[in-house]
Amino acid sequence: MTTPFSPVPRVPTSFEAKVNNSTVAVNVQPPAKLKREAPPSIGRTILIRFIVLLMVLMFGMMIYLGVRQFNPMMMMSMFGMLGMVGAVGGGSHLFGGNNPQGELNIERQDYATQLREQRSNAHAIGRHIHGTQTAIYPHPDTLESRCGTRTLMWTSQPPTDTPAVTGTTDRELAESAQTNPWGSARIGVGYRRMEPYIKPTANDAPETYEPVQAAAYMRFIRTHNVIPDCPIGVDIFSRPFIVCMGDQDKLLGAARAMICSLVDNHRPGALQLGIITANVEEWEWLKWLPHVLDPTRRDKNGPARLHWPTLADYAIDQAHVIQSSGPHSGSRGRNPYHRVIFVDIPGEEPDLPAGVSSAGLADHTFVYVRHS
Numbered sequence: 001m002t003t004p005f006s007p008v009p010r011v012p013t014s015f016e017a018k019v020n021n022s023t024v025a026v027n028v029q030p031p032a033k034l035k036r037e038a039p040p041s042i043g044r045t046i047l048i049r050f051i052v053l054l055m056v057l058m059f060g061m062m063i064y065l066g067v068r069q070f071n072p073m074m075m076m077s078m079f080g081m082l083g084m085v086g087a088v089g090g091g092s093h094l095f096g097g098n099n100p101q102g103e104l105n106i107e108r109q110d111y112a113t114q115l116r117e118q119r120s121n122a123h124a125i126g127r128h129i130h131g132t133q134t135a136i137y138p139h140p141d142t143l144e145s146r147c148g149t150r151t152l153m154w155t156s157q158p159p160t161d162t163p164a165v166t167g168t169t170d171r172e173l174a175e176s177a178q179t180n181p182w183g184s185a186r187i188g189v190g191y192r193r194m195e196p197y198i199k200p201t202a203n204d205a206p207e208t209y210e211p212v213q214a215a216a217y218m219r220f221i222r223t224h225n226v227i228p229d230c231p232i233g234v235d236i237f238s239r240p241f242i243v244c245m246g247d248q249d250k251l252l253g254a255a256r257a258m259i260c261s262l263v264d265n266h267r268p269g270a271l272q273l274g275i276i277t278a279n280v281e282e283w284e285w286l287k288w289l290p291h292v293l294d295p296t297r298r299d300k301n302g303p304a305r306l307h308w309p310t311l312a313d314y315a316i317d318q319a320h321v322i323q324s325s326g327p328h329s330g331s332r333g334r335n336p337y338h339r340v341i342f343v344d345i346p347g348e349e350p351d352l353p354a355g356v357s358s359a360g361l362a363d364h365t366f367v368y369v370r371h372s
Contacts, residue, residue: 005148005150007154007267015179017121017124018124024125026122028201029201030217031214032210034207037100111213115217122224129230136156136180136181136231140257140261143260152264154264154267156182158182183236184234185236186232186257187257189231190230193226194224202214236367240359240361241365251369252282255367258367259273262291262340266291269336271291272339272340273306273339274342276308276310276313276314276342276345277307277343286307306341311353314353321361322361327357327359327360328361338364340364341365342367343368345368348372350371
């Protein structure tokens with residue numbers, strides 16, 4: 001007896017976070033321009049130095065003549081000269097005029113306050129993106145709890161039904177957060193780009209900006225344009241071949257996690273999984289997945305599994321598929337499903353199956369797990 005299962009298609013979401021029912025966005029103003037002040041005239045500089053020198057000479061003369069010859073009225077001329085120095089050199093600072101340093105400190109405080117408000121918005125958007133990535137790329141240890149839940153399992157839809165995430169460059173596309181995990185599988189955690197990306201608008205020479213504000217601005221851009229510890233998925237369907245490198249034991253665990261992520265997001269009618277390996281014991285657990293069943297073959301136990309001991313066996317058994325399939329392309333082919341074949345051949349060269357060119361097969365992806 002079988003139980004019908006009808007998954008609820010995932011609805012594409014936008015990376016818009018709301019705070020108090022209001023959509024927030026990150027709008028960072030560029031730092032203020034550095035104010036350029038003309039240096040004081042040479043005449044005023046000479047006059048100030050002359051007055052100071054004259055005061056020093058008068059004070060020295062008073063000491064030389066002796067205390068008995070000292071007349072307090074002689075100090076009046078010194079106070080007058082001191083007033084002249086203040087008036088010529090910066091009396092406005094002494095008597096409540098313009099204070100450039102104080103105004104600059106106020107501008108810095110206002111800019112820091114503005115960045116603090118935008119930082120709260122960036123954190124809200126980052127939490128929303130992280131939550132979305134966690135929902136479509138859950139940790140392998142949590143997949144068991146999602147089994148049988150119509151709103152969680154097998155909800156991914158092909159890009160013909162839902163718009164795919166695009167970027168201007170391959171790197172931007174690879175680093176962009178995803179809302180539809182079609183054709184991709186979780187491979188770990190890492191950094192994701194902020195969506196929408198905070199583009200720097202301070203494009204002039206760095207020397208033209210106020211240094212304290214410019215440093216705070218660049219720290220904000222660098223820090224909040226990435227989201228750390230975010231689940232990351234790799235697009236498998238768009239590649240004809242994937243060759244894994246690294247520790248052999250860890251590669252086996254990574255392949256298991258990728259398979260579990262794929263079967264969690266894709267229904268059996270959209271994804272087929274195959275395995276080429278002679279190590280049947282290590283991959284025996286795949287027989288419980290409906291994605292591994294071959295609808296075109298049967299054995300004594302019922303529907304056969306998509307399993308072949310060697311690459312040569314696969315080439316012989318699937319010769320009709322190899323001959324009738326065109327080269328791999330990024331778009332969907334005529335088949336309703338995409339077939340991902342994991343190749344686990346420890347100690348052997350990761351060769352191509354006979355008849356398969358370097359362009360791959362349409363609607364097929366070969367993932368080489370362990371090899372020499």
